[in-house]
Amino acid sequence: SQTIHQWPATLVQPVGSPLSLECTVEGTSNPNLYWYRQAAGRGLQLLFYSVGIGQISSEVPQNLSASRPQDRQFILSSKKLLLSDSGFYLCAWSKENTEAFFGQGTRLTVV
Amino acid sequence: GESVGLHLPTLSVQEGDNSIINCAYSNSASDYFIWYKQESGKGPQFIIDIRSNMDKRQGQRVTVLLNKTVKHLSLQIAATQPGDSAVYFCAENLESNFGNEKLTFGTGTRLTIIP
Numbered sequence: 705s706q707t708i709h710q711w712p713a714t715l716v717q718p719v720g721s722p723l724s725l726e727c728t729v730e731g732t733s734n735p736n737l738y739w740y741r742q743a744a745g746r747g748l749q750l751l752f753y754s755v756g757i758g759q760i761s762s763e764v765p766q767n768l769s770a771s772r773p774q775d776r777q778f779i780l781s782s783k784k785l786l787l788s789d790s791g792f793y794l795c796a797w798s799k800e801n802t803e804a805f806f807g808q809g810t811r812l813t814v815v
Numbered sequence: 816g817e818s819v820g821l822h823l824p825t826l827s828v829q830e831g832d833n834s835i836i837n838c839a840y841s842n843s844a845s846d847y848f849i850w851y852k853q854e855s856g857k858g859p860q861f862i863i864d865i866r867s868n869m870d871k872r873q874g875q876r877v878t879v880l881l882n883k884t885v886k887h888l889s890l891q892i893a894a895t896q897p898g899d900s901a902v903y904f905c906a907e908n909l910e911s912n913f914g915n916e917k918l919t920f921g922t923g924t925r926l927t928i929i930p
Binding site for chain 2: 736740745746747750753761794796798801803804805806807808809811
């Protein structure tokens with residue numbers, strides 16, 4: 705069966721520090737991978753979308769970047785965090801035209 | 816899009832009653848729709864899906880209705896229980912920059928079941 709792992713679960717980082725959130729998927733190959741952000745009490749904003757290694761689409765202008773060094777690994781990064789980067793970050797995977805499966809999320813607080 | 820910055824609409828329903836959550840989607844070319852449930856502090860979980868060649872699909876206590884004419888999707892939950900309290904999101908597949916499809920979410924609705 706397929707599983708998705710996302711870590712860490714919570715993270716407190718100072719303004720200006722770097723960020724690296726990792727997401728890995730098991731039990732499937734060539735998945736579509738997503739990074740979403742959710743502010744408290746808000747909806748899900750799609751940040752990045754990837755259909756394969758090196759194929760990443762940035763959906764909104766922001767202080768973040770994404771990389772896919774391996775087929776089932778998706779990394780969200782920042783060189784210098786801003787206060788506005790605080791939020792709940794969710795990784796997800798899907799196959800073409802099917803439902804997406806989500807990780808448990810990372811709650812990031814930038815202080 | 817812009818809706819992700821807005822506070823979630825809320826719906827309160829008495830336990831045992833039926834609830835209906837509505838969603839308007841953006842793209843008439845979308846052919847696949849999903850409803851997700853998100854409990855506090857957790858990732859969204861799949862509830863039910865429907866493809867554009869159908870108008871209705873039923874699951875256990877849930878029914879999804881699709882009206883392609885007005886680009887409207889609804890989720891009906893029968894005989895609501897306290898465990899149904901959560902935020903519900905609709906999602907549609909939109910064409911991505913790569914030519915295939917990506918999953919895009921609506922605003923979401925916070926459902927509260929009153930005991």
